[in-house]
Each structure stands twice: as structure tokens, then as C-alpha cells.
Amino acid sequence: MTMTGAEIVIRCLQEEKVEYVFGYPGGSVLHIYDELFKQDKIKHILVRHEQAAVHAADGLARSTGKVGVAMVTSGPGATNAVTGIATAYMDSIPLVVISGQVPTAYIGQDAFQECDTVGITRPCVKHNFLIKDVHDIAATIKKAFYIASTGRPGPVVVDIPKDITAARCAFEYPKTIQMRSYNPVIKGHLGQIRKAVQLLLDAKRPMIYTGGGVILSDAAEQLTKLTRRLGFPICNTLMGLGAYPGNDAQYLGMPGMHGTVEANLAMQHSDVLLAIGARFDDRVIGNPDHFSSLPRKIIHIDIDPSSISKRVRVDVPIVGNVPDVLDEMLKLLDAEQAKPNAAALAEWWKEIEGWRAKQCMKYKHKKNLIMPQYVIEKLYEVTGGNAIVTSDVGQHQMWAAQYYKFDKPRRWLNSGGLGTMGVGLPYAMGAAFANPGKQIACVTGEASIQMCIQELSTAKQFRLPIKIVNLNNRYLGMVRQWQEMFYGSRYSESYMDSLPDFVKLAEAYGHVGIRVERPEDVEAALKKAFVEHKDDLVFIDFLTDQKANVFPMVAAGKGLSEMILAEDL
Amino acid sequence: MRHIISILLENEAGALSRVAGLFSARGYNIETLTVAPTEDLSLSRLTIVTSGTDEVIEQITKQLNKLVDVIKVVDLSEAAHIERELMLIKVRATGKDREEVKRLADIFRGRIIDVTESTYVIELTGSGSKLDSFIQAIDTGLILETVRTGVSGIGRGDRILKV
Numbered sequence: 224m225t226m227t228g229a230e231i232v233i234r235c236l237q238e239e240k241v242e243y244v245f246g247y248p249g250g251s252v253l254h255i256y257d258e259l260f261k262q263d264k265i266k267h268i269l270v271r272h273e274q275a276a277v278h279a280a281d282g283l284a285r286s287t288g289k290v291g292v293a294m295v296t297s298g299p300g301a302t303n304a305v306t307g308i309a310t311a312y313m314d315s316i317p318l319v320v321i322s323g324q325v326p327t328a329y330i331g332q333d334a335f336q337e338c339d340t341v342g343i344t345r346p347c348v349k350h351n352f353l354i355k356d357v358h359d360i361a362a363t364i365k366k367a368f369y370i371a372s373t374g375r376p377g378p379v380v381v382d383i384p385k386d387i388t389a390a391r392c393a394f395e396y397p398k399t400i401q402m403r404s405y406n407p408v409i410k411g412h413l414g415q416i417r418k419a420v421q422l423l424l425d426a427k428r429p430m431i432y433t434g435g436g437v438i439l440s441d442a443a444e445q446l447t448k449l450t451r452r453l454g455f456p457i458c459n460t461l462m463g464l465g466a467y468p469g470n471d472a473q474y475l476g477m478p479g480m481h482g483t484v485e486a487n488l489a490m491q492h493s494d495v496l497l498a499i500g501a502r503f504d505d506r507v508i509g510n511p512d513h514f515s516s517l518p519r520k521i522i523h524i525d526i527d528p529s530s531i532s533k534r535v536r537v538d539v540p541i542v543g544n545v546p547d548v549l550d551e552m553l554k555l556l557d558a559e560q561a562k563p564n565a566a567a568l569a570e571w572w573k574e575i576e577g578w579r580a581k582q583c584m585k586y587k588h589k590k591n592l593i594m595p596q597y598v599i600e601k602l603y604e605v606t607g608g609n610a611i612v613t614s615d616v617g618q619h620q621m622w623a624a625q626y627y628k629f630d631k632p633r634r635w636l637n638s639g640g641l642g643t644m645g646v647g648l649p650y651a652m653g654a655a656f657a658n659p660g661k662q663i664a665c666v667t668g669e670a671s672i673q674m675c676i677q678e679l680s681t682a683k684q685f686r687l688p689i690k691i692v693n694l695n696n697r698y699l700g701m702v703r704q705w706q707e708m709f710y711g712s713r714y715s716e717s718y719m720d721s722l723p724d725f726v727k728l729a730e731a732y733g734h735v736g737i738r739v740e741r742p743e744d745v746e747a748a749l750k751k752a753f754v755e756h757k758d759d760l761v762f763i764d765f766l767t768d769q770k771a772n773v774f775p776m777v778a779a780g781k782g783l784s785e786m787i788l789a790e791d792l
Numbered sequence: 793m794r795h796i797i798s799i800l801l802e803n804e805a806g807a808l809s810r811v812a813g814l815f816s817a818r819g820y821n822i823e824t825l826t827v828a829p830t831e832d833l834s835l836s837r838l839t840i841v842t843s844g845t846d847e848v849i850e851q852i853t854k855q856l857n858k859l860v861d862v863i864k865v866v867d868l869s870e871a872a873h874i875e876r877e878l879m880l881i882k883v884r885a886t887g888k889d890r891e892e893v894k895r896l897a898d899i900f901r902g903r904i905i906d907v908t909e910s911t912y913v914i915e916l917t918g919s920g921s922k923l924d925s926f927i928q929a930i931d932t933g934l935i936l937e938t939v940r941t942g943v944s945g946i947g948r949g950d951r952i953l954k955v
């Protein structure tokens with residue numbers, strides 16, 4: 224029995240157990256949409272803009288670890304998807320994006336809604352395919368899911384010309400996949416792991432620095448075990464929040480540009496640094512020369528060899544999958560009954576507690592003004608620390624990261640690598656579909672939210688009970704902060720006039736809107752949203768202090784020990 | 793430092809542009825690039841001459857290995873190897889220059905493969921630097937056209953790059 228290419232596409236997605244496809248139809252994917260219509264295993268979520276389709280698929284992936292799937296038409300559908308794809312790529316998120324293409328015979332003729340999707344997306348995908356034969360569909364989609372979800376995850380684009388979705392052939396979904404050119408390493412090199420363990424045991428000022436790789440590989444449990452076993456201090460990058468309990472005493476907070484004093488100084492002054500699934504980003508280590516100016520041995524566990532020794536020279540590279548390598552380390556520690564250097568460690572903790580005593584995250588309340596940090600603290604209390612929190616990009620993102628203490632992985636969804644304004648609401652949508660019954664908060668700013676505001680319509684259609692926490696400072700706050708600090712307070716184009724009335728806007732879409740202007744109303748508004756309107760989308764517009772800035776801060780090009788603190792100003 | 797990097801990759805549409813795109817996107821330089829299918833038509837062999845510090849070359853090899861279409865990568869210049877490039881060069885050959893050019897071609901073991909009343913086409917193979925020397929040796933005023941294939945290379949003895 225033969226099937227059309229379109230039917231095969233849908234069958235493949237069913238074989239991959241895909242529950243949700245986020246997408247938007249158009250000419251070149253009409254055959255596929257017709258097949259979608261004829262089945263009920265896969266639910267299609269019609270978004271209002273293709274960028275949001277990819278972000279929503281990405282949000283689903285981040286909150287579950289599953290591969291997110293989006294579908295778009297050729298030309299403008301595909302180009303609208305590019306920001307979403309690049310965002311997922313920078314944060315190593317597994318996605319399969321299916322795009323329609325003009326019929327094979329028209330390719331290269333500037334046909335209606337033609338664009339070189341494979342060419343445009345090449346630099347921002349893990350891999351991409353243009354299918355030229357209906358017989359190749361099943362194997363290609365199998366490969367796409369395999370590549371997206373294994374090794375260092377990432378988005379894979381599958382571009383399918385319209386005629387291929389009409390052509391027919393027999394369908395058989397491959398059970399396994401073997402690629403001679405793609406074989407990610409899983410197990411770490413035992414000799415290297417042994418060396419690493421010895422270094423850790425001999426360390427006098429050890430520090431553990433972990434990132435997105437721990438979340439992506441679901442290794443929070445092993446990480447917690449290892450960290451407690453060693454008694455070392457630990458920090459999680461912006462992408463790694465929740466990998467280690469944010470409320471634990473060994474946890475020093477986030478490192479980097481807006482990291483804590485104790486995390487940054489412990490990174491800087493450590494004599495052995497254990498980096499796990501983190502890539503020494505410029506927002507984390509600041510100036511690499513400054514960082515390398517102190518002697519320190521670095522152990523780096525990463526599944527992608529190119530992440531190792533890219534920005535900082537590493538002494539003990541371990542290529543492998545985080546949970547596998549950590550299991551191996553724990554085994555070695557148990558076998559040797561070995562203990563770290565207790566006296567040195569006690570000394571080191573004393574120093575760290577000195578830094579911690581600075582309480583760098585303290586902020587001043589101002590009379591009659593809502594401090595953004597306070598909103599996040601209250602959000603944490605009202606949700607019991609159990610919400611999935613998404614954010615957009617800007618100051619509000621940093622405050623959410625700093626003041627919501629994530630105790631579990633996959634609860635914090637944000638765009639770290641590309642820093643894409645507009646992800647917050649679609650991420651919350653993806654998370655809401657994949658985690659029914661969970662509290663979902665989208666922390667955003669009045670500028671970011673407007674970049675995908677149209678999705679309030681999608682959220683209404685599917686009754687998604689998202690709580691939008693808008694920290695409305697009437698400024699492109701993060702831009703304003705840089706202008707205040709480094710451009711003589713010349714606020715060039717960072718003030719946004721004529722903002723919409725967000726309460727009315729929310730209501731226009733059929734949602735609940737609340738405006739909060741006084742600090743004493745913050746908690747009640749949050750409770751109203753999360754309790755009284757548990758099942759509704761609530762847009763809470765908090766008018767916050769316009770002058771609040773994010774601290775501590777390591778200015779661009781500076782070293783980790785050169786932080787600017789709130790109290791310095 | 794100059795490096796010769798050999799790559800085995802899937803002989804598939806777009807594979808070459810992934811490699812070339814990687815170099816431009818990450819700011820690595822390409823001096824020459826050659827590519828052709830091997831005896832196994834599903835495989836292409838690509839040779840890139842590039843330069844950079846040890847750290848840059850390490851990143852180049854890692855990034856190349858990360859491309860899904862790339863099967864193997866070897867830095868040929870790390871050990872004993874042979875490099876060859878082919879050049880066709882068309883020169884003005886009139887009067888006393890005719891003899892002079894022929895003599896020079898002989899010294900470099902070039903072959904004259906096309907002759908007209910006023911021109912020669914000389915075929916020359918060798919390392920990139922040998923071809924450079926030939927161009928330097930000949931009076932630039934005489935050169936009408938040059939075309940070079942770019943370097944291809946192979947390891948000596950037991951060094952074999954195969955799937």
C-alpha cells in the first residue's frame with residue numbers, strides 16, 4: 224500500500240510520539256495540513272506568527288526534554304521562523320522544524336514564496352535537509368529527530384517541496400538509525416575522569432560551575448549527589464538554574480555579569496574549577512585574560528569537544544554525557560572512600576561566607592514605588608517556588624533569575640544565548656501545553672511582551688492559564704541601564720511613549736487584566752491571579768520603579784572581581 | 793602557521809557549503825580549497841589550506857568534526873605528507889622571451905601544453921610554494937593568465953584517511 228508524502232510526514236511524527244505541532248499553514252504545506260485534519264493523534268496549535276510557533280515548540284522542549292516540533296510554509300513562513308530557530312540553536316534546544324518548499328521543478332526560479340530555507344538556516348541549525356524524493360521522507364525525519372535530540376541537542380530543519388508531499392510510495396518507519404558521520408560520545412574517558420577526581424580531592428579552593436548541559440541531560444540528581452558528597456561550593460549559569468537547589472547552603476547563586484559576589488569571587492579565586500555542561504560564555508567569565516590571570520586547574524565535562532578550550536584553556540577535558548560522567552565520578556569516589564581536604568575546605572568556606580555576608584542582592588525599598596525585585600520575591604512566595612517561570616529579555620529577566628530560587632530543573636525557561644525579546648509568552652504557551660495543571664508565570668517587560676503580543680489570541684483559543692507578570696518600567700530598561708552607566712545618561716531611544724493600556728488589551732483578547740501601582744497591592748494581585756483566576760490567563764501590569772537597575776554588575780570587558788555593587792552608587 | 797586540513801565528507805548537495813560557511817561564519821581564513829569525489833562516489837575528499845594559531849586550528853578541526861556531513865578530519869601538516877597543486881599559466885612568448893620562458897619551464901619541470909605564435913600555456917605541478925616561486929621567477933609582464941587548482945595533499949606511508 225502506498226501513501227502520499229504528506230501522509231508519510233504525519234505518520235512519522237506519530238511514530239515519534241509527537242503530541243503537539245505548533246504551526247501556521249500556507250500554500251506549500253497544504254497537503255500536509257490536509258493530512259493533519261484527517262487524524263487526531265497529533266494536536267496542531269495554530270499560532271498567530273511563525274516566530275511564536277518555533278518559540279512555543281522550544282518552550283515545550285525546554286520544559287520537558289522532548290523534541291519540540293513546528294511547521295511553517297515556504298518563503299515568509301520559513302523566514303519568520305528563523306529567529307525562533309536561531310534562539311533554540313544558541314541554547315542547544317532539540318527541535319524539528321518542518322518547512323514547506325515550492326515544487327522541486329520550481330526551485331531556483333524565484334517562484335512564488337520561494338526562499339532558500341536550507342541556505343538561510345544553515346548557520347543556525349544543528350543540521351538541515353532538503354528532501355528531493357518521497358522515498359527519503361521517512362528516513363530523513365527519523366534522522367532529524369535523532370540528530371536534534373542526541374549529542375549536543377539543537378534544531379533541525381526539514382524542508383519539503385510541495386510535489387514531494389503529493390508523490391506516493393510505501394511507508395516504513397526505520398527502527399534504528401546508523402550514521403557514519405555522526406556518532407556523539409557518551410562515556411567519558413576513564414583515565415581523564417580518574418585524573419579529575421584526584422584533582423578535586425587535592426583541591427584547596429574548589430568550585431563547581433555548571434550550566435545548561437546539566438539541564439539538557441537531566442543530570443540534576445547526579446550533580447546534587449556529587450556536590451553534597453564533596454561539600455564544595457557550586458554556582459549555576461543562567462541556563463543552568465535549577466540544576467542544583469537554589470535554596471541550598473552550598474549554592475552560591477549565578478555567576479557572571481549579574482551574578483552574586485560570592486559566586487564570582489569563588490570562580491575567580493578557585494584553585495580547581497569543575498565546569499559541567501557550561502561553555503565559559505563571555506557573560507559568565509567576563510574578560511577571559513583577566514579570568515586566566517590567576518593560576519587555576521580547570522576540569523571541563525562537555526559532550527561537544529568544541530566547547531572545550533574554546534575561550535579558556537582547560538587542563539582536564541572530559542568529552543561525554545554529563546550523567547554518565549558524574550556516575551563514573553561518584554563510583555570512583557565511593558570505591559576509594561576518599562575525602563576531600565577538610566581543613567582546606569573549611570578555610571575556603573570561611574572566605575566564601577565573608578563574601579556572602581556582603582548580601583549583594585539586598586535592595587532598597589522606595590516609598591510608594593514597586594521595586595521589581597520585590598514582585599519576584601512575592602511571585603516566589605505565592606507560587607511556593609513551584610511555578611514554571613518563563614521570561615523575556617532585559618532587566619526583568621535578570622531579576623527573575625536572581626530572586627526566584629529555582630530548586631528543580633526545567634522550571635526556568637529563557638533565551639540566554641541569543642537573548643531574544645519576545646520568547647516569554649510563547650515559551651509559556653509551550654510549557655502550558657506540556658505541563659497541564661502546573662502554575663506558569665511569564666515574567667516580562669512592557670517592551671518584550673509586545674514582540675509576540677499577538678499570541679494572547681492563541682492563548683485564548685486554547686484556554687492557557689498563563690500568568691503574565693509584566694514589570695512595566697516604561698523603559699527598555701536594560702538598554703537604559705547601560706546608557707545611564709556608560710553613556711552619560713543619554714537615553715537614546717530607550718523610552719517608549721504611547722504604551723497600550725495592557726489591562727484593556729488583555730481584556731480585548733478575552734483575558735483578565737490587573738494593574739498594580741502600589742507596593743502594598745502586589746501580593747494580593749498575585750494571589751488573585753494564581754488563586755481566584757487559577758484557570759484564566761491573567762495579565763498583571765506592575766508599574767515598577769523606572770530607575771531600578773540590576774546589580775551586581777560586571778561591566779563588559781571587565782573581570783569577575785571587578786563587580787559594581789548597588790551600594791557603590 | 794600554515795596548515796593543510798583534509799576532510800572526508802558525505803558527497804551530498806550542500807555539504808561543501810556547510811564547510812565553506814563554517815569558515816566564513818567563524819572568521820577562519822581559507823587560502824585554498826579543493827574538493828572532488830573519491831573512488832567511493834558517496835564520499836568527497838576536501839583539502840583546505842588555512843592558517844592560524846594552535847588554538848584556532850584546534851577549534852577549526854573541532855568545528856569541522858561537528859558538522860553532521862563530515863566523516864573525518866585530519867591535519868596533514870602535523871606529520872609527514874605530500875602536497876601538490878596544479879597550475880596552468882598562459883604567458884606571452886614572442887622574440888627572445890620564447891626561449892627564456894621555455895628554459896624557465898624546464899627548470900621547474902613544467903610542460904608546455906599549448907603553443908601559438910605569441911603564447912604558451914605551461915602546466916606545472918608541485919607544492920604551493922613551488923608554484924609561487926615560478927610566478928616570482930617569470931617576468932610579471934609576460935603573464936597573461938594563471939589558474940591554480942589549490943592544494944591537495946596526502947599523508948606519507950601508513951597515514952591513511954579512509955572511512
Ligand SMILES: Cc1cc2nc3c(=O)[nH]c(=O)nc-3n(C[C@H](O)[C@H](O)[C@H](O)COP(=O)(O)OP(=O)(O)OC[C@H]3O[C@@H](n4cnc5c(N)ncnc54)[C@H](O)[C@@H]3O)c2cc1C
Nearest residue numbers: 434435436440461462479480481500502526545639640642
Ligand atoms: C541580558 C542577559 C544577561 C545575561 N547575563 C548572564 C549572567 O550574568 N550570568 C550567566 O550565567 N549568563 C548570563 N546570560 C546568558 C549567557 O549569555 C549565556 O547564554 C549563558 O551563560 C550560557 O550558559 P551555559 O554556559 O550554561 O551554556 P549553554 O548555552 O546552556 O550550553 C550548554 C553546554 O552544555 C553542553 N552540553 C549539552 N548537552 C550536554 C550533555 N548531554 N552532556 C554534556 N554536555 C552537554 C553543550 O555542548 C554546551 O557547551 C545573560 C543573557 C542575557 C540575554
Ligand SMILES: Cc1ncc(C[n+]2csc(CCOP(=O)(O)OP(=O)(O)O)c2C)c(N)n1
Nearest residue numbers: 617618619642644668669670671699700701
Ligand atoms: C529582539 C531583540 N531586540 C533588541 C534587543 C536588545 N535589548 C535587550 S534588553 C532590551 C530592553 C527590553 O525592555 P523590556 O522588555 O521593557 O525589559 P526591561 O529591561 O525594561 O525589564 C533590548 C531592547 C533584544 N535583546 N532582542
Ligand SMILES: [Mg+2]
Nearest residue numbers: 668669698700
Ligand atoms: Mg521595560
